[in-house]
Amino acid sequence: MTARRWLPPAALWFFGSTAWALAMAASFLLSIHVFGRATGSHDLSLTAIYAGGGLLGWLIAIPLIHLVAHGRRPSVVLAGWMLLLGLVTIGATAGLYALQYRYFYAHWHAPFATRIWGYQLFYTTAVALYQFAVLGVRHLLPAGFAMLIALSVVIARRSR
Numbered sequence: 001m002t003a004r005r006w007l008p009p010a011a012l013w014f015f016g017s018t019a020w021a022l023a024m025a026a027s028f029l030l031s032i033h034v035f036g037r038a039t040g041s042h043d044l045s046l047t048a049i050y051a052g053g054g055l056l057g058w059l060i061a062i063p064l065i066h067l068v069a070h071g072r073r074p075s076v077v078l079a080g081w082m083l084l085l086g087l088v089t090i091g092a093t094a095g096l097y098a099l100q101y102r103y104f105y106a107h108w109h110a111p112f113a114t115r116i117w118g119y120q121l122f123y124t125t126a127v128a129l130y131q132f133a134v135l136g137v138r139h140l141l142p143a144g145f146a147m148l149i150a151l152s153v154v155i156a157r158r159s160r
Contacts, residue, residue, distance in 0.1 A: 007063060007066065008062050008063060008065075008066040012062060013058075013059060013062055016058055016062065017054075017055050017058040017059050017062075018055070020054045020055065020057065020058040020085075020089070021051040021052070021054040021055035021058070022051065022054075023054060023144070023147045024050045024051055024053060024054030024057075024089065024093070024140070024144060025047050025048075025050050025051035025054065026143065027050065027139065027140055027143040027144035027147065028046060028047055028050040028139045028140075029043075029047060030143045031138065031139040031140075031141075031143065032139070037138060037139065045100070046139075049093065049096045049097055049100060050093055050139065050140075052092075052093075052096050053089060053090075053092045053093025053094075053095075053096050053097075054089055054092075054093070056092035056095075056096070057085065057088045057089030057090075057091070057092040057093065058085070058089070060088050060092065061084045061085045061088035061089070064084050064088070065080045065081055065084045065085065068080045068084065069081070069159070072159075074156040074157065074159050075156070077152075077155060077156045077159040078152050078153065078155075078156035081148075081151065081152035081155050081156065082148060082149065082152045085148060085151075085152070086145075086148050089140075089144075089148075090137060090140065093132070093136070093140075094128075094129055094132040094133070094136065097128055097129075097131075097132045097136060098124075098125050098128035098129055098132070101124060101125075101127070101128035101131070102121065102124050102125060102128065105120075105124050109121070109124075
């Protein structure tokens with residue numbers, strides 16, 4: 001199998017990642033301003049986290065989607081785009097959220113590479129991921145989900 005077969009075009013990676021990052025940032029901003037889900041004074045940094053999650057999610061998901069759905073029926077393409085891009089975007093955004101959460105609490109933690117530090121790192125990350133699952137995913141709904149469905153349908157139709 002050649003690299004050309006399992007790697008998507010570079011333009012799809014670059015322009016798609018930029019567009020998807022802006023779409024996820026827009027989803028967050030729509031969520032807090034239109035749907036009234038206020039977050040406090042950290043709107044700019046949270047917008048950057050959602051945009052970064054969209055960017056990383058696209059960059060990671062595109063080769064996986066291309067590998068799974070390239071040359072397949074439109075229904076497989078639709079499912080691949082919805083599942084992989086959706087899950088990877090949520091995972092990347094949650095990961096960035098957890099990194100920011102860890103950065104905030106780092107100066108209260110034990111010295112690096114100690115046993116206590118390991119516990120603190122594990123539990124801080126677990127709490128951040130839980131908090132994102134409870135409070136953060138809602139900012140991707142309904143606007144981000146609608147954008148994901150629309151994008152998946154367009155790509156699936158083009159694959160015919």
